[in-house]
Amino acid sequence: xxxxxxxxxxxxxxxxxxxxxxxxxxxxxxxxxxxxxxxxxxxxxxxxxxxxxxxxxxxxxxxxxxxxxxxxxxxxxxxxxxxxxxxxxxxxxxxxxxxxxxxxxxxxxxxxxxxxxxxxxxxxxxxxxxxxxxxxxxxxxxxxxxxxxxxxxxxxxxxxxxxxxxxxxxxxxxxxxxxxxxxxxxxxxxxxxxxxxxxxxxxxxxxxxxxxxxxxxxxxxxxxxxxxxxxxxxxxxxxxxxxxxxxxxxxxxxxxxxx
Amino acid sequence: xxxxxxxxxxxxxxxxxxxxxxxxxxxxxxxxxxxxxxxxxxxxxxxxxxxxxxxxxxxxxxxxxxxxxxxxxxxxxxxxxxxxxxxxxxxxxxxxxxxxxxxxxxxxxxxxxxxxxxxxxxxxxxxxxxxxxxxxxxxxxxxxxxxxxxxxxxxxxxxxxxxxxxxxxxxxxxxxxxxxxxxxxxxxxxxxxxxxxxxxxxxxxxxxxxxxxxxxxxxxxxxxxxxxxxxxxxxxxxxxxxxxxxxxxxxxxxxxxxx
DNA sequence: TGAGGATGGCGTACGATGTACAGTATTTTT
DNA sequence: AAAAATACTGTACATCGTACGCCATCCTCA
Numbered sequence: 001x002x003x004x005x006x007x008x009x010x011x012x013x014x015x016x017x018x019x020x021x022x023x024x025x026x027x028x029x030x031x032x033x034x035x036x037x038x039x040x041x042x043x044x045x046x047x048x049x050x051x052x053x054x055x056x057x058x059x060x061x062x063x064x065x066x067x068x069x070x071x072x073x074x075x076x077x078x079x080x081x082x083x084x085x086x087x088x089x090x091x092x093x094x095x096x097x098x099x100x101x102x103x104x105x106x107x108x109x110x111x112x113x114x115x116x117x118x119x120x121x122x123x124x125x126x127x128x129x130x131x132x133x134x135x136x137x138x139x140x141x142x143x144x145x146x147x148x149x150x151x152x153x154x155x156x157x158x159x160x161x162x163x164x165x166x167x168x169x170x171x172x173x174x175x176x177x178x179x180x181x182x183x184x185x186x187x188x189x190x191x192x193x194x195x196x197x198x199x200x201x202x203x204x205x206x207x208x209x210x211x212x213x214x215x216x217x218x219x220x221x222x223x224x225x226x227x228x229x230x231x232x233x234x235x236x237x238x239x240x241x242x243x244x245x246x247x248x249x250x251x252x253x254x255x256x257x258x259x
Numbered sequence: 260x261x262x263x264x265x266x267x268x269x270x271x272x273x274x275x276x277x278x279x280x281x282x283x284x285x286x287x288x289x290x291x292x293x294x295x296x297x298x299x300x301x302x303x304x305x306x307x308x309x310x311x312x313x314x315x316x317x318x319x320x321x322x323x324x325x326x327x328x329x330x331x332x333x334x335x336x337x338x339x340x341x342x343x344x345x346x347x348x349x350x351x352x353x354x355x356x357x358x359x360x361x362x363x364x365x366x367x368x369x370x371x372x373x374x375x376x377x378x379x380x381x382x383x384x385x386x387x388x389x390x391x392x393x394x395x396x397x398x399x400x401x402x403x404x405x406x407x408x409x410x411x412x413x414x415x416x417x418x419x420x421x422x423x424x425x426x427x428x429x430x431x432x433x434x435x436x437x438x439x440x441x442x443x444x445x446x447x448x449x450x451x452x453x454x455x456x457x458x459x460x461x462x463x464x465x466x467x468x469x470x471x472x473x474x475x476x477x478x479x480x481x482x483x484x485x486x487x488x489x490x491x492x493x494x495x496x497x498x499x500x501x502x503x504x505x506x507x508x509x510x511x512x513x514x515x516x517x518x
Numbered sequence: 519t520g521a522g523g524a525t526g527g528c529g530t531a532c533g534a535t536g537t538a539c540a541g542t543a544t545t546t547t548t
Numbered sequence: 549a550a551a552a553a554t555a556c557t558g559t560a561c562a563t564c565g566t567a568c569g570c571c572a573t574c575c576t577c578a
Contacts, residue, residue: 011456011459012456012459015456015459015460015463016459016463019463021462021463025524025525025575026524026574026575026576027523027524027525027573027574027575027576028523028524028525028526028573028574028575029525029526029527029572029573029574030526030573030574031525031526031527032526032527033526033527055563055564055565056564056565056566057563057564057565065527065528066527066528066529067528067529067565067566068527068528068529068530068566068567069526069527069528071527071566071567072525072526072527073526076565076566077564077565077566125387128384128433128434128437129437129441130437130438130441133456133460138464138469138472139469141469141472141476142468142469142470142471142472145471145472145475146471149471154478155474155475155477155478155479156478156479156482157495158475159475159476159478159479160479160491160492160495160496161499163492164492164495164496164499167427167430167431167434167496168426168427168430170430171426171427171429171430172426174387175387175426178387178388178389179389182388182389197270197271197274197392200270200271200274200275201274201392203280204274204275204278204280205397209401210397210398210400210401211401212401212404212405212408213397213400213401213404215414216404216414216417216418217400217418218414219413219414219415219418220414220415220418220419223415232419233419233422233423236416236419236423237419237423237426239503239507240420240423240500240503240504240506240507241499241503242503243502243503243505243506243507244498244499244500244501244502244503244506245499246506247499247502247503247505247506248498248499248502284546284553284554285545285546285547285553285554286544286545286546286547286552286553286554287544287545287546287552287553287554287555288543288544288545288554288555288556289544289545289555290554290555290556291555291556292555292556314534314535314536315535315536315537316534316535316536324556324557325556325557325558326536326537326557327537327538327556327557327558328555328556328557330537330538330556331554331555331556332555335536335537336535336536336537
């Protein structure tokens with residue numbers, strides 16, 4: 001029922017935390033906990049039981065510490081979520097793309113992002129808002145921008161195109177993650193849900209009033225049975241995204257030739 | 260800190276509620292509350308103070324009722340959110356598009372959806388998950404599918420293209436809504452945030468390590484100052500989306516000519 | 519060889535949330 | 549007039565993030 005947001009804490013504190021710039025003093029007892037350990041434990045819980053299971057109490061329990069002990073290292077839960085995200089960004093694959101052409105490069109970026117969401121479905125429900133400007137995001141941004149090298153787009157266009165591509169992937173991941181979460185919660189797949197509710201819907205729904213919706217909905221529903229739905233959505237959308245970017249590139253190349 | 264999800268309740272109960280199919284019996288005291296009144300009050304609170312302010316207690320207070328009185332009419336908060344959404348869908352503009360060509364039709368659909376998100380920014384953070392299969396969504400789906408009439412796409416392609424288009428708009432709305440919410444919470448715009456944190460970031464961030472990110476980020480940051488950022492993102496992305504769909508249409512038309 | 523001070527960690531407690539449960543009040547039906 | 553069904557209310561509970569104050573530990577300086 002509850003969903004979390006990132007980037008809500010004090011900005012300066014968050015930045016120094018993300019870049020691990022806190023000067024470690026000598027006085028005082030040895031820290032038994034570390035930021036990295038806390039982040040790792042939180043990610044583990046999120047992967048295993050979803051974000052809503054990531055409570056300060058649960059994270060502390062996983063580390064055999066008292067709940068309030070976490071606050072020595074992390075200002076609040078919002079910062080913890082930022083740290084979790086950036087940590088995963090930092091760990092993403094950055095294989096040097098073997099210049100297979102820009103379409104393959106961008107498709108690989110999209111697939112890598114989808115894989116990240118797939119491994120950690122909770123990211124899609126947390127990654128909204130201002131992204132954490134940590135080393136992970138920076139490395140990711142740098143790497144992904146390189147995929148646009150030599151396409152003739154200017155800086156603003158490149159950033160917009162990347163944002164467009166990533167937004168598409170995130171949207172797919174969100175829908176896919178929700179579908180999976182629901183299937184788990186209901187112990188019933190989307191297809192099963194439809195079958196269970198079809199007769200009920202038939203009683204209230206007048207096909208004559210919504211002819212197009214009836215026709216298209218039936219065909220789309222049949223085609224999207226099971227987990228195949230999101231895969232198809234991703235494949236279809238990715239082609240549209242790349243075609244759209246291709247048009248932009250063509251126009252820019254043409255303009256450069258004119259000028 | 261908390262975000263809500265829809266579609267979590269009992270499916271059959273939700274459907275009868277969405278379509279207002281509950282048989283009203285005669286016995287017992289006159290109802291002082293109605294589903295519509297509850298939904299309207301909840302929407303009012305969400306518009307004024309955000310979804311997180313929509314608590315059962317707050318909605319009840321707005322209706323001068325006790326918190327638990329709501330549960331007579333609405334099974335749970337998840338259903339209430341479903342009802343809020345479907346109610347807004349039902350109220351959307353459905354001007355018959357004056358056949359200006361399919362690009363204008365789809366652009367109008369996108370703009371109408373963006374306007375809805377703009378008037379009720381909280382929708383973007385609630386509209387995840389299985390959509391409420393109520394009269395509002397049905398009417399919306401029917402209307403929007405009509406925008407694809409005569410393009411030569413089959414049913415599955417039409418549904419996929421519409422989902423693609425709407426997903427793009429929702430993503431824009433989510434980012435825009437978050438930016439606005441942050442600006443309100445911090446009493447500081449995104450631009451102001453950047454200025455305040457730039458020196459701090461400069462201390463931890465090594466431009467030599469991320470040359471592309473530095474160059475593109477600076478240009479994109481300058482271009483996206485203020486609220487213009489999301490407008491630009493929407494305009495840019497919409498062109499890409501329509502270009503991508505255009506390619507698909509071209510291919511289908513060509514195939515039909517071949518066959 | 520202490521004394522002082524900074525720091526890590528903990529126990530308790532508070533306000534907010536959704537909602538279960540057990541009534542009470544009000545109306546129609548028998 | 550009694551019974552049954554319905555609308556509403558008051559209280560209570562588990563769970564969450566986290567403010568606050570206390571203690572234990574360790575370095576540093578006298």
